[in-house]
Amino acid sequence: MKFYKSFKHALNMVLHSKIRSWLTILGIVIGVAAVVAITSLGQSLQQDINSQLGALGGDLVTIRAGASRASGFFGGGGREGQVGGITSSASKEEIVLDKTDVQALRGVEDIKLIETEISGRADVYYVAEKGSTTITGVDQKVWFQITTSKIKDGRMLGPADTNVIVVGGRFASSFFTTQVGINQMVTIGSRLFRIVGILDDESSSIYMPIDSAYETLEDKTKGVYDSIIIKVKNEDELDTAVEHINEKLRISRHVTAAKPDFSLTSNKERQQQREQITSSMTSFLTAIAAVALLVGAVGIANTMFTSVLEKTKEIGIMKAIGARNADILAIFLLNAALIGFIGGVLGIIFGILLSGFLPSLMGGSAGPLSRLSGGVISIQTVFIALFISIMIGVISGVVPAYQASRLRPVDALRFE
Amino acid sequence: MAKAIKKPAQRQVLLHLEDVWKVYQMGEVEVAALKGVTVEIQKGDFVAIIGASGSGKSTMMNLIGCLDMPSKGKIFLKSQDISQLTESNLASLRGITIGFIFQQYNLIPTMTAFENVLLPLEFQEMDDKAAHERARYILDLVGLSDKTFHLPSQLSGGQQQRVSIARSLVSDPEIILADEPTGALDSVTGREILETLHRLWKEEGKTIIMVTHDLNLAQYAHTTIELKDGKIINISQRKEK
Numbered sequence: 079m080k081f082y083k084s085f086k087h088a089l090n091m092v093l094h095s096k097i098r099s100w101l102t103i104l105g106i107v108i109g110v111a112a113v114v115a116i117t118s119l120g121q122s123l124q125q126d127i128n129s130q131l132g133a134l135g136g137d138l139v140t141i142r143a144g145a146s147r148a149s150g151f152f153g154g155g156g157r158e159g160q161v162g163g164i165t166s167s168a169s170k171e172e173i174v175l176d177k178t179d180v181q182a183l184r185g186v187e188d189i190k191l192i193e194t195e196i197s198g199r200a201d202v203y204y205v206a207e208k209g210s211t212t213i214t215g216v217d218q219k220v221w222f223q224i225t226t227s228k229i230k231d232g233r234m235l236g237p238a239d240t241n242v243i244v245v246g247g248r249f250a251s252s253f254f255t256t257q258v259g260i261n262q263m264v265t266i267g268s269r270l271f272r273i274v275g276i277l278d279d280e281s282s283s284i285y286m287p288i289d290s291a292y293e294t295l296e297d298k299t300k301g302v303y304d305s306i307i308i309k310v311k312n313e314d315e316l317d318t319a320v321e322h323i324n325e326k327l328r329i330s331r332h333v334t335a336a337k338p339d340f341s342l343t344s345n346k347e348r349q350q351q352r353e354q355i356t357s358s359m360t361s362f363l364t365a366i367a368a369v370a371l372l373v374g375a376v377g378i379a380n381t382m383f384t385s386v387l388e389k390t391k392e393i394g395i396m397k398a399i400g401a402r403n404a405d406i407l408a409i410f411l412l413n414a415a416l417i418g419f420i421g422g423v424l425g426i427i428f429g430i431l432l433s434g435f436l437p438s439l440m441g442g443s444a445g446p447l448s449r450l451s452g453g454v455i456s457i458q459t460v461f462i463a464l465f466i467s468i469m470i471g472v473i474s475g476v477v478p479a480y481q482a483s484r485l486r487p488v489d490a491l492r493f494e
Numbered sequence: 495m496a497k498a499i500k501k502p503a504q505r506q507v508l509l510h511l512e513d514v515w516k517v518y519q520m521g522e523v524e525v526a527a528l529k530g531v532t533v534e535i536q537k538g539d540f541v542a543i544i545g546a547s548g549s550g551k552s553t554m555m556n557l558i559g560c561l562d563m564p565s566k567g568k569i570f571l572k573s574q575d576i577s578q579l580t581e582s583n584l585a586s587l588r589g590i591t592i593g594f595i596f597q598q599y600n601l602i603p604t605m606t607a608f609e610n611v612l613l614p615l616e617f618q619e620m621d622d623k624a625a626h627e628r629a630r631y632i633l634d635l636v637g638l639s640d641k642t643f644h645l646p647s648q649l650s651g652g653q654q655q656r657v658s659i660a661r662s663l664v665s666d667p668e669i670i671l672a673d674e675p676t677g678a679l680d681s682v683t684g685r686e687i688l689e690t691l692h693r694l695w696k697e698e699g700k701t702i703i704m705v706t707h708d709l710n711l712a713q714y715a716h717t718t719i720e721l722k723d724g725k726i727i728n729i730s731q732r733k734e735k
């Protein structure tokens with residue numbers, strides 16, 4: 079029998095199969111869904127890590143006033159939330175970062191650049207609209223060297239700039255109902271600023287020279303910084319650099335290692351934490367996938383054995399009218415492969431949905447995975463998943479199909 | 495009772511059974527269904543195999559149809575010892591040389607009349623166009639051209655049996671084997687089926703071997719073989735009309 083004919087008969091068999099046998103593909107569906115979700119997450123995680131290492135820089139260390147919040151990585155709402163927290167601690171006027179700290183840091187050899195920032199929220203007016211967003215005052219002499227953001231349009235802040243701002247990509251495109259472009263004026267607080275650059279990112283933040291920010295943001299004391307950003311000379315020796323920075327600041331701020339009044343965070347550290355969480359999640363999902371696929375394989379084998387039993391008479395008929403063993407084998411193997419294929423397709427669909435939901439399920443909106451773009455499924459993943467499911471179908475179908483092909487025509491015909 | 499087989503016009507042995515035994519193992523007990531059957535069947539003959547229930551008729555048919563192998567003895571189909579054939583050769587033999595008609599029709603329930611008739615040709619990898627034409631022609635021949643796309647469940651017993659006859663004829667086999675083809679039909683329909691078989695025998699020159707309980711239906715045959723307890727006790731031939 080020609081291949082496409084065998085395929086046609088196998089398909090026919092699948093289409094006429096009972097609902098009961100459809101249930102057994104559930105294992106394959108779950109298994110493949112898990113596989114797809116894992117691969118998709120793995121891929122978007124890799125993208126995320128790459129973009130962070132490349133863009134956000136593994137060589138940056140951020141210093142903030144106040145003791146380290148152990149759960150800062152998990153809790154809080156990212157940058158804005160943390161800044162809010164610092165603002166309140168700064169207002170206590172006891173624990174702050176200022177020129178003394180910068181001075182102290184200048185003595186650390188591992189440091190390449192030091193940048194100081196303040197940030198807070200402010201109202202922004204454009205034409206007749208009003209909105210509130212994060213304003214970051216940056217040391218414009220250093221910022222353009224240290225920031226991981228790239229300019230999409232216009233230019234960075236220059237050393238001599240005043241009353242100009244650089245805005246995030248989303249601020250330009252969709253913060254107001256109309257797009258905001260280069261050289262347009264927005265009012266922040268009570269002062270007018272000109273946009274000189276638009277960043278290539280998804281933020282709605284505004285960056286301005288730190289001196290302008292002191293005047294624009296309320297509750298800010300000149301000379302007090304919300305954060306000090308440090309770029310180390312050698313990314314590979316980040317850990318030693320962090321240690322040296324810690325030592326230096328402890329001495330200059332007269333605190334002990336047990337009770338620090340400042341905190342250091344590095345991007346690398348965040349990435350490591352994120353990788354750790356993801357890898358434990360990945361192994362969890364892998365375990366689910368493996369078990370589900372195994373259950374799925376057993377399910378298909380079971381369906382196939384039942385199907386061979388139910389079709390014994392038909393096998394006898396086919397043999398009586400000229401079917402070779404090979405024909406029967408082909409039909410049943412293709413049937414199993416098709417069951418696997420269908421399970422795979424359903425699994426991929428569920429997997430895509432799952433990978434879309436998983437990041438928010440695992441960490442909430444601010445969780446470690448919230449920034450991962452779920453639902454990114456590559457063609458490769460789809461093919462791998464389909465291949466796995468078809469192979470599982472075939473492997474679990476081999477024994478039943480062989481059994482079917484070896485049935486003796488008389489015995490099969492007598493079967494009722 | 496004429497035991498000697500009268501020579502037909504062109505005498506040619508199509509099938510030859512030589513001291514054929516079939517012993518079934520039932521646990522400890524051995525049941526001999528056929529006990530040394532020797533017979534020759536001529537090409538173009540219409541043979542009825544009769545005998546009481548359990549006399550070994552179906553067993554003999556299964557052996558002739560290469561669905562089963564004898565425990566002892568030899569079967570020659572067109573002078574070929576079928577025990578020497580490979581599985582794949584036997585399959586071709588069943589597909590091309592032999593056409594089966596069963597008591598219970600044995601159609602594939604999920605396939606239409608047309609698809610059922612087409613199936614043997616698909617196993618022989620016949621070209622689609624030719625196969626479709628052939629299947630349509632044969633369905634027309636058995637008078638079912640208007641039921642082509644009906645499922646077996648949508649057909650009467652007689653119609654199903656005619657689909658099954660069409661299927662047995664589609665690959666133009668030399669031998670048609672029918673094990674109680676009218677067993678599940680009422681006598682009028684049964685007679686119609688027999689008329690169809692008889693016409694095929696007359697017009698197409700097929701060799702037909704049929705098992706039947708019904709001595710009236712056995713009248714259609716040219717040669718009658720009577721079995722009792724696994725042995726041939728009588729072979730008779732009707733005088734030519």
Ligand SMILES: Nc1ncnc2c1ncn2[C@@H]1O[C@H](COP(=O)(O)OP(=O)(O)OP(=O)(O)O)[C@@H](O)[C@H]1O
Binds near residue numbers: 519550552
């Ligand atoms: N597969 C089998 N296993 C064991 N015994 C069998 C088997 N097939 C047939 N027999 C026995 O062989 C004998 C002949 O059976 P067979 O089916 O050939 O009879 P039959 O003449 O066709 O009867 P019927 O008219 O009832 O169809 C019976 O005694 C039967 O019990």
Ligand SMILES: [Mg+2]
Binds near residue numbers: 551552553
């Ligand atoms: Mg019988």
